[in-house]
Amino acid sequence: MLRFILWRLLQAIPVLLAVISITFFLVRFAPGGPFDADKAVVPEVRAALEAQYRLDQPLHRQYLAYMGDLLRGDLGPSFKYPGRSVNELIATGFPVTAELGLYAMGIALLIGGAAGLVAAQRPNTMQDYLPMSAAMLGICMPAFLLGPLLVLVFGIWLEWLPVSGWGQLPGDKILPSLTLGAAYAAYIARLARGGMLEVMSQDYIRTARAKGLPEYKVVLGHGLRTGFVPVVAFLGPAFAGILSGSFVIETVFQIHGLGRFYVQAAFNRDYTLILGCTVFLATLILTFNLLSDILAAWMNPRLRAGLNTGRN
Amino acid sequence: MIRWRIVALALTATLASLPACTPGESRVESGNRLGIFHIGNGSDPESLDPHVATGIPAGNVFSAIYEGLVVSNPYTLEPEPGVAERWEISADGLRYRFYLRQNARWSNGDPVTAEDFRWTYERYLTPAMGNEWAYMLFPVRGAKEFFSGDLTDFTQVGIRTLGEYSLEIELKNPTPYFLQLLAHSSSAVVHRPTIEAHGSPTARYSAWTRPQNIVTNGPFVPYEWKISRPLKVRKNPHYWDRERLRLNEIHFHPTENATTEERLFRAGQLHKTNTLPTDKVPVYRAANSPALRVQPYLGTYYYQVNTTRPGLSDARVRRALAMSIDRAAISRSILRGTSIPAFSMTPPGTLGYQPPAVFSFDPDKARQLLAEAGYPNGTGFPSFEILYNTSEGHRKVAVAIQQMWKRELNIDVTLTNQEWKVYLDSRDNMDYDIARAGWIGDYVDPLTFLDLGLSSNGNNNTGFADPHYDWLISEHIPAARTRPERLARFATAEAYLLEKMPFIPIYTYQSKYLLDPTIRGLPPNIRDHYNYRYITLGSAAD
Numbered sequence: 001m002l003r004f005i006l007w008r009l010l011q012a013i014p015v016l017l018a019v020i021s022i023t024f025f026l027v028r029f030a031p032g033g034p035f036d037a038d039k040a041v042v043p044e045v046r047a048a049l050e051a052q053y054r055l056d057q058p059l060h061r062q063y064l065a066y067m068g069d070l071l072r073g074d075l076g077p078s079f080k081y082p083g084r085s086v087n088e089l090i091a092t093g094f095p096v097t098a099e100l101g102l103y104a105m106g107i108a109l110l111i112g113g114a115a116g117l118v119a120a121q122r123p124n125t126m127q128d129y130l131p132m133s134a135a136m137l138g139i140c141m142p143a144f145l146l147g148p149l150l151v152l153v154f155g156i157w158l159e160w161l162p163v164s165g166w167g168q169l170p171g172d173k174i175l176p177s178l179t180l181g182a183a184y185a186a187y188i189a190r191l192a193r194g195g196m197l198e199v200m201s202q203d204y205i206r207t208a209r210a211k212g213l214p215e216y217k218v219v220l221g222h223g224l225r226t227g228f229v230p231v232v233a234f235l236g237p238a239f240a241g242i243l244s245g246s247f248v249i250e251t252v253f254q255i256h257g258l259g260r261f262y263v264q265a266a267f268n269r270d271y272t273l274i275l276g277c278t279v280f281l282a283t284l285i286l287t288f289n290l291l292s293d294i295l296a297a298w299m300n301p302r303l304r305a306g307l308n309t310g311r312n
Numbered sequence: 313m314i315r316w317r318i319v320a321l322a323l324t325a326t327l328a329s330l331p332a333c334t335p336g337e338s339r340v341e342s343g344n345r346l347g348i349f350h351i352g353n354g355s356d357p358e359s360l361d362p363h364v365a366t367g368i369p370a371g372n373v374f375s376a377i378y379e380g381l382v383v384s385n386p387y388t389l390e391p392e393p394g395v396a397e398r399w400e401i402s403a404d405g406l407r408y409r410f411y412l413r414q415n416a417r418w419s420n421g422d423p424v425t426a427e428d429f430r431w432t433y434e435r436y437l438t439p440a441m442g443n444e445w446a447y448m449l450f451p452v453r454g455a456k457e458f459f460s461g462d463l464t465d466f467t468q469v470g471i472r473t474l475g476e477y478s479l480e481i482e483l484k485n486p487t488p489y490f491l492q493l494l495a496h497s498s499s500a501v502v503h504r505p506t507i508e509a510h511g512s513p514t515a516r517y518s519a520w521t522r523p524q525n526i527v528t529n530g531p532f533v534p535y536e537w538k539i540s541r542p543l544k545v546r547k548n549p550h551y552w553d554r555e556r557l558r559l560n561e562i563h564f565h566p567t568e569n570a571t572t573e574e575r576l577f578r579a580g581q582l583h584k585t586n587t588l589p590t591d592k593v594p595v596y597r598a599a600n601s602p603a604l605r606v607q608p609y610l611g612t613y614y615y616q617v618n619t620t621r622p623g624l625s626d627a628r629v630r631r632a633l634a635m636s637i638d639r640a641a642i643s644r645s646i647l648r649g650t651s652i653p654a655f656s657m658t659p660p661g662t663l664g665y666q667p668p669a670v671f672s673f674d675p676d677k678a679r680q681l682l683a684e685a686g687y688p689n690g691t692g693f694p695s696f697e698i699l700y701n702t703s704e705g706h707r708k709v710a711v712a713i714q715q716m717w718k719r720e721l722n723i724d725v726t727l728t729n730q731e732w733k734v735y736l737d738s739r740d741n742m743d744y745d746i747a748r749a750g751w752i753g754d755y756v757d758p759l760t761f762l763d764l765g766l767s768s769n770g771n772n773n774t775g776f777a778d779p780h781y782d783w784l785i786s787e788h789i790p791a792a793r794t795r796p797e798r799l800a801r802f803a804t805a806e807a808y809l810l811e812k813m814p815f816i817p818i819y820t821y822q823s824k825y826l827l828d829p830t831i832r833g834l835p836p837n838i839r840d841h842y843n844y845r846y847i848t849l850g851s852a853a854d
Contacts, residue, residue, distance in 0.1 A: 032733025037366065038750070040740070040770030041444060044460055048442030052516055077517035082359045084539065085517075092539045156571075164569045169579060172572075254569045256540035269733055 001297075008293065012286045019282045020070070020275065024063055027266075027274050034079035034269045053079065053272075066275070075276035080268045086276035089261055094280070096166060097257035100176060100249065101242045107181030108188055108238070113231065115185070116192025117219070120227070123197060131189060138186030143245060147179040147252035164254040176253040180246055184238050188231055196227035236292030240285045338580030340828060344850030347560035352567035352576070352586040352825075356540060360521035362500040363436055363443040369564070371497040376545055376562055376844045377528040378500030381410050381429065381479070382491050386843040387835050389663070389756055391491035395424055395501065395529065396479075405486030412477040417550035418503055419526075419533040426473040432501045434466045441514040445498035448754065451487040485790050488798065492755040503527040531557055531845055540566055558833075558848045574826065577603070583828040583849065590648050590705070593824055597649075602829040606650060607836040610753040611821035612657055612761065615698070615713075615746050616739075619814055620775040623694045624745060628685040630813035633746075635671055635678035636720035637713055643819055646708045651819035656806055657751075658761045659820040661838065664795075665758050668803045670810040675720040682721055690722030696745035697728050701735040706748050709818070742773050750821070756839065758802040759789070765809050776814035784808060 035041055035049050050056045054065060069076055075086035115131035122128055138146075154175060155163035162172035199205065200223055208218045247259035254260070258277060265273035339350050357370035362378060365371075375383075383394040396410040416424040433452075436443055437459045450456045453470030457463040470482030483490060493499060506527045507513050510520040519525055523534045531553070532545035543564040547557055565582060567573035570589045576582050588596070588604070596604040617624050617633075624630065639653030652659075656667030679689070687693040698714065700706040707729065714725045725746075730738060738744050751771075753760040763769055766785055767777035784805040792798035809815075823840045833846035 030733070031737040036733055036736040036740070037444070038736070039366075039444070040773075042447065042770055044439050045442045045444055045446065048440050049516075051440070052442060080358060081356070081539070082364045082516040083361065083518060083521050089539060162572060162575055164572045168572070169576060169581070254572065267732060 001294075004297065005290070005294065008290050012290070015286065016279070016282055020067075020279055021063075023275055023278045024066065025059075027269070027271055028059065030269065032269055034271060036269075053077070070279065075279065076272040078270055078273050080265070080270040080273065086272050089273060090258060090276055090280050093256060093258035093261045096255060097243065097246050097250070097259055100166070100173075100180060100246055100255065100257060101239065103173065103177035104180035104184065104242055104246075104249075105235075105239065107177055108184035109231075110185075111181070112185035112188025113192050113228070115189040116194075116231075117196060117224075119189065119193045120196035120200065121219070128193075132193065135186040135189040138182045139190075141182075143179055143183065143248045144252060146182055147175070147249060150175050150179055151252075164252075166253070166255040166257075172253075176249050176255060179252070180242060180249045183245070184242065187234065187238070191230045191234055192228060195230045196223055199223045199227040202226075236288060236295070240288045243281065243284065340580040340583055343563075343583060344830070347558070347849065349559050349562045349584075349844070349847060349849060350542075350582050351562060351564055351584045352573045352582050353543075353564040354566070354586040355568050356566045357543065357564070359516070360526060360534060360537070361516070361518075362498050362502065363441055363445070364516050366444050366498075369566075372842065373534075373543060373545070373564055374497035374500050375530075375842060376532045377526075377530040377534060377548075378497070378502075379416075379530045380494055380496075380499045380501060381412075382495045383843060384492070384495045384839070384841050386833070386837060386841060386846055389492075389837055389839060389841065391495050394495070395429075399491075405488070406483045408481045408483070408490065409474070410479045410481070412479065413552060414477055415552045416529065417548075417552060418529050419548045419550055420503075421550050422503070422505075422527075424501065424529050425476050426479040427476070428501050428504065429479050430471055430473050431504050433471050434469075435502065435507075435513060436499075437466075437469070438514055442516070443498075445496075448493050448496060448498060451483050451485065451490055451493070453482045453484045488795065489755050489757040489759070492757070496755065501529055503529070532559075532562060542566070553845065557845060559844060562844060577826045582826075583831055584834070585826045588824045588826055590650050590824075593648050593650050596826070601826075603826045604824075605827050605836060606822050606824045608652060608659060608661065608838055609821040609823040609840060610659055610662065610756060610838040611750060612654055612659060612817055613651070613709075613748075613750045613819050613821060614654070614657065615816040615818060616749050616774050617746050617814055617816065618742055618744055618775060620742065621694075621696065621745050623687070624696065626685045627812050628681045629687070629693075630816065631671065631811070632678040632681040632685070632721060633717065633723075634810075634813050634816045635674045635681070637716055637816070637818065638673050639818060640673070642709060642712050646705075646712060647819065650822050650824050652822065654817040654820045656810065657764065657815055657817050658758045658802075658806060659753075659838065662753070662758055662761075663756045665799050665802060667758075668807040668810070670807050678720060682723075690724075693721075693723050695724040695726065697726050698746050698748070699728050699730065699735065699738060699744040700748035701732045702729045710748065713818075740773055742775060746816075749815075752821075753839075758799070758806065759785075762802060762805055762809065765812075765814060772814075774814040776812065778812060781805065781808055781812070 035046055047056070054062055066076065078084050078086055078089055081089065115135060119128040119131045151163045154161045161175050162169040165172045166176070167173065205218060205222060208222050246257060247263055249255070250257045250259035251263050261273060262277040265277060343350050353372055354369045357365055357373050358367055359365040359370065360373065362374055379394045381394055381396040382391040385392045395412050395416045397413040398411050400409045401407070412424065412426055418424060433449065435441055437446055437449060437455055439459055439461050446459050454463055454468050458466060458469050463469065472480055474480050506525060507518070507520045510525060511518045523537050526534055528548065531548055531551050533548045534543060534545045536544040544561060546561045547554060551557070567576065567586055570587050573582070573585045574588060574592055577585050593606065617630050619625050643649065643651045643653050655669060655671060658665060658667045660666060682690065698710045700710050710727050714727060717723045717725055739747050751761060751764060763785055764772055765776060765781055766772060767782055789798060789801045789805065792801050827834060830850045832848045834842060
């Protein structure tokens with residue numbers, strides 16, 4: 001097991017290196033730079049600013065210097081917010097993103113799980129078709145469409161909920177969490193329905209029914225545990241998806257999470273912040289993948305046996 | 313269908329479990345009680361270092377936490393005493409002698425001295441600092457040379473102390489608006505020991521501006537600043553005029569979304585908004601709301617023409633384009649009466665200056681000019697592009713102008729939008745035909761608008777270079793003896809610029825915001841400048 005983990009960690013290094021290097025050079029090719037502004041910046045000022053951020057050095061020297069800082073865990077100063085470090089901005093933004101992700105996940109599990117359960121009770125009836133069509137719609141509808149739609153209805157027409165923000169007005173966390181959770185609720189509904197349908201045709205369910213258990217006990221007590229295995233397996237990738245998907249949500253709802261810093265950094269050509277967010281998220285996603293692999297290996301003895309040879 | 317109810321119940325339970333703020337007393341109510349002014353400030357200030365930050369949100373904070381030699385009166389915008397209690401100007405207008413009040417203190421109790429100002433201005437102009445405002449002090453003798461590195465000895469620059477509490481500044485040429493430059497938020501004085509305690513004095517990346525480190529000399533001093541949270545400042549216990557301050561604290565709320573900001577105001581969470589969505593203005597107007605403020609602003613929205621492009625290189629064509637824009641229609645139907653049609657680059661009423669009326673909306677004259685230029689009824693006119701940075705507002709204006717030019721002149725125009733930095737890049741490299749632009753005056757004087765046409769101005773990326781115009785601005789106007797003469801010469805210059813029309817003025821900006829009607833001492837002015845010393849809260853009950 002230890003060898004497996006070490007092996008996966010070793011594999012992560014070239015991936016991370018490639019991500020950083022590609023991002024580092026790619027952002028430099030974008031037209032415009034961090035110091036371009038509406039008002040012309042005189043050459044003397046530009047030179048001074050570039051010197052302060054090492055931009056006056058050849059690109060490969062900048063790259064090596066950046067990698068050196070990175071090894072020490074220093075993501076550098078932000079261009080857009082002088083006086084603040086990228087580490088600090090990430091530390092501010094990530095808790096918000098994580099909170100948003102958590103609520104979204106909760107909503108996805110509750111709505112998706114309930115819908116899947118309901119649908120599986122009477123397959124191929126309206127009770128099945130309705131939630132499953134809604135789930136299909138949820139999967140197809142991108143967040144950048146669903147978000148503004150919800151804002152239009154609940155924020156602008158009905159004026160029930162705030163149109164944007166996070167923790168500023170009562171209830172402003174509802175729409176973003178709902179929007180982000182919707183797509184995952186849809187997936188979970190489909191997985192839950194599939195899982196439940198399979199389980200409910202099993203012999204032990206028939207036995208449970210035969211001994212006269214009420215239907216709700218059969219479903220919740222016996223069916224659910226096995227029927228939701230696919231849902232649980234989906235949670236790992238779903239969390240990575242929610243983290244990266246929250247960019248869109250944070251932009252639509254103007255939430256100051258990591259995603260919004262990331263998007264704004266791209267607009268501002270805040271090179272260090274773009275890189276910092278990329279490194280951080282890449283590391284996070286690699287970690288999640290590693291964890292879910294470990295979990296899967298631990299749960300599945302056949303896979304575990306294969307791992308001891310050092311391959312998977 | 314009972315199970316649907318379960319789903320609905322589960323949904324409700326989820327929503328209810330999300331944390332929500334408890335309403336209770338609104339921020340405006342508690343603010344009125346405690347003397348805390350809650351203001352929507354657009355976005356986070358990028359820095360609290362006045363030699364680093366350039367944005368308006370930072371400028372609003374600087375007026376609260378720093379105080380320069382002079383400050384602007386919010387009613388008249390005329391300079392009034394700040395740290396300097398009085399000053400003398402020599403008869404030739406070249407020497408300014410400032411006498412500092414001896415009770416001016418930093419927030420740590422240190423006295424504010426003439427040397428603090430001298431050191432601040434040295435830092436301001438030090439090339440390595442990369443201060444984007446540096447040009448504001450260029451009227452000072454030797455300042456430009458020091459900034460560009462031709463002069464390395466700061467004692468050669470016309471700024472020197474005449475004792476602990478007096479300072480003399482010597483100018484290159486008489487500059488009638490010089491005191492305004494000193495009242496500008498970028499001309500704040502900074503605390504040398506604090507800056508030096510946290511690294512190189514010219515470093516942008518320094519911890520001296522952190523609330524736990526910062527020392528300022530204004531009426532207020534920051535005590536809390538987390539990114540994307542309200543920046544909080546409280547009364548400076550050592551401020552010389554602290555007895556007369558009526559506010560205890562100011563909280564600058566980052567409010568990037570205007571729709572949310574408007575809701576925050578309605579929910580009693582803000583005393584003042586930064587702006588108001590254009591489509592909300594008619595609603596507040598119809599309701600005759602006392603909270604609505606719409607007032608002229610010292611800024612012009614215009615189209616700049618690349619004068620090196622075929623067809624557009626002819627001034628008659630540029631005038632024809634300008635004359636066939638129905639600005640009244642744009643202001644009325646697109647901007648909902650939140651802008652003033654502009655027929656000059658300088659907004660009207662710039663401290664007594666009235667711009668010349670050179671042209672008007674005149675499609676017949678426009679067609680005639682176009683014919684004279686060799687394109688009767690638009691025949692043979694090369695098609696061109698309007699470039700704007702991606703924004704719904706800019707797009708609407710561009711579409712309207714596209715239709716007007718087609719209808720009046722039979723000219724085909726296409727629209728291109730680019731993301732902000734790409735757009736700036738295209739504009740700087742003159743990779744455009746006609747580009748949307750805006751200019752906000754740095755100070756209240758026609759020069760801040762009219763020097764855009766100088767061939768040497770870095771913001772003039774139209775290819776327009778006219779020796780006569782350069783002479784008018786850089787020699788003829790500075791030689792004026794009296795104020796009326798100076799303004800008359802500006803009018804001549806502006807009329808000349810509008811004949812050449814490298815910039816097509818479209819409208820004068822207006823600032824629009826909501827203000828709690830019980831607030832006193834926050835008068836409308838064209839710079840949207842506040843002096844927090846004048847502000848009182850909750851005075852309706854008086």
